[in-house]
Amino acid sequence: MSLRAAARAMHIDPGHLSRVLSGKRSPSPQLAEALDGLVGAEGALADLAATLDEDDRGRIAHSVAEPARVDLGTVRALADVLAAQRRLDDTLPATAMLPSTSAQWETVERLARDARGPHADALREVAAEWVQFVGWLHAEARNDADAVRWLTEAEDRADEVGSGELAAQAANFKGYLARRQGRPRAIVRWFSAAYYTPGAAPLQRVGDAVQAAHGYALLGERDAARRLLGEASDLVDEAGDTEAPGTAYWLSPTFSRMGMGLVHLALGEYAEAAANLRAGLDGLPSEQRHAEWSREYRDALEEARAA
Incomplete structure (x- = not known):
């Protein structure tokens, strides 16, 4: 749907809608709700619009004026x-999110x-994660060169703020792009880098081991693939009831x-492939089952069933 068609459907000025979608204006709760219904975002846009109250907006404006x-x-x-x-990325395409997020x-x-001051480091950690998220959106949208540039910057910033979780996730997203x-070989390289990043969360390491195993399987290195699957299974026990880090909120033992x-x-074990893919997809929250990033798993399930 074109911008003008969307504006007509919601009875608003196309120029105002353009400014909202480009991040130059904040949507009103009513507009966010209308956009939700139009694009099927299941309330995510309305939730985003409600994230900041007037005090928050004023506080941010003051900080921008006096950083x-x-x-x-x-x-x-x-x-x-x-x-x-x-979380909005679970319901909207990356191309729609990039202008406002950037x-x-x-x-x-x-x-x-x-x-400056006592909260500067915490702000820089938020900024480092924001860089990573922009890189992810570029990877998801297949702006490959931009994705690599942003994710490399995200790795550097994660190191600057001392966050193994952020650094590991940036490397993980490079692995996703390689896939x-x-x-x-790049799949193995980047997911292995994420797997061995000091400070990565247990659930991150589970996923990274599994995805590095996938790279080995694609290369025909079956023993290496099975070894990493075994390590991932051991890590699931280690992860126990630990929570996923905020930068990888979607992770769970079922997700892996x-x-x-x-x-x-990739190993040609189609029944096992279908069973695992089905279990993983069924374990996703409803808003993630049809997300842009989960399409490859849905396609893989169809391939396994057809084999």
Whole structure:
């Protein structure tokens, strides 16, 4: 649907809608609800619009004007916006999200660059994750060169703020891009880098081991693939009831079953592939089952069933 057609459907000015979609204006709750219904975002846009109240907006505006005096409330408000954006990615295509997310990043970057005081480090960690998210959106949209550039920057910033979780996730997203490009050696390289990143969360390491195993399976290195699957199974026990880090909120032991399905599919073990893929997809929240990023798993399930 074109922008003008969407504006007509919601009875609003196309120019105003354009400014909202480009991140230059915040949507009203009514507009966010109308957009939700139009694109089938299942309430995600309305939730995003409700993330900041007037106090939060005023606090952020004050921090933009005087970044040296950024306060904890501003950091938390920006972190909440980023978390809402990440969940919106489960229902909207990356191409629709990139303009507003990139515009928001410019504000966060200015704040992080000039921030001083006791909350500056926390703000820089939020900024580092924002870089990673923009890189992910580019990877999802297959803007490959931009994705690599942003994700490399995300790795550097994660190191600067001392976050193994952010660094591992940036490497993981490079592995995802390599998989989309059909480059099995790069799949092994980047997911292995994520797997061995100091400070990565247990659930991250489970997924990284599984996805590195997939790369080995594609290369025909069956023993290496099975070894990593075994390590992943051991790590599931280690992860126990630990929570996924915010930067990888979607991770769960069930989520890794989809990756295991890809490994078995590459090994020609079609029944095991179908069983794992089905279990992983069934374990996803409803808003993620038809997300853009989950399509490869749905396609793999069809391939396994047809084999």
